[in-house]
Amino acid sequence: MIEEVESADGSGEKFSRDGWGAFATDIKEKAGAKSGGITRVIQGGDVVEKGACSLTIIREGILTADRAATIRGRQGDDGLQVKEGDIYSAAALSVVLHTRNCFVPTFRSDVRIFLVQSANDDGESKSVAWFGGGSDLTPYYLVDEDIVGFHAHLKETCDAHFSDDNRHGLSYRAMKESCDEYFYLPARSEHRGTGGIFFDDLDATPETYAFVRDVARGWMPSWLPIVAKNKDREYTEEQRHWQCLRRGRYLEFNLLYDRGVKFGLANANPRVEGVMVSAPPVIHFDYNNVPEEGSEEARLVEVLKNPRDWV
Secondary structure, eight states, X not given: OHHHHHHHHOSSOOOOOEEEETTOSSHHHHTTOOOEEEEEEXXXXXSEEEEEEXXXXXXXXXXXXXXXXXXXXXXXXXXXXXXXTOEEEEEEEEEEEEEXXXXXXXXXXXXXXXXXXXXXXXXXXXXXXXXXXXXXXXXSSOOHHHHHHHHHHHHHHXXXXXXXXXXXXXXXXXXXXXXXXXXXXXXXTEESSSEEEEEEXXXXXXXXXXXXXXXXXXXXXXXXXXXXXXXXXXXXXXXXXHHHHHHHHHXXXXXXXXXXXXXXTSSOOTTHHHHGGGSOSSOOOOTTOOOOTTSHHHHHHHHHHSOOOOO
């Protein structure tokens, strides 16, 4: 995936590599570390103005009371009594690609797994794991056929794994609605982008693993055709300014509503740069910017306020 993005960018810029914990290059930092991660960043490219690919693996973590309570509130009736002090493991792979050309949407995606060892109602030790993830687009100008093609790719992946009566109750439609609900800025009554799919608390089984694997394998095939089509389109300074204004909304969502970012910024964190790595490289905040009626900018805002069924 790293090589695909570098090749599509074409500028010669490469992803940096910043490993920590078990993935650190420093022998002293790596010694004895069970958990760790890798943050890879590309900046100043011709297509990708700033992009990040992050891997995080947690081994033998200890649940805090707050985290345990959150899990209990979201898990189903599986008889597992998750509590403070339980052992957990987790892994996540995420990608955010902020584009230079305002006709190429920003691409965001992730897959993750969370496993906890706890006790069931009979006091027996038990391990349960859940998947989460998805992918979505944040366009600055609507190219309808590109958004349709992206959603069609996601629907094909979902339909290949979930029948209408599957026990998870999942479908492209349900995951599309979850994406629209999650990436929402309530203060502005608008969604961050044109969505995609979002899923969480999905029981980890061989069948759901196959789905999560195919979601990740589909990231680049769903986005790179949009890049190839639009990366060389001409744009004006006014259109670039609009792109930077919309990036401001992206940052607003990350700081105010994104669960992962809020968790990472809640306390002193030596990896704060890794938490903020998804932030756009350049943003603008204009006071009370209102698009001209009938403009392409206004058409985008209308779709963000009233999500469309693309397929």
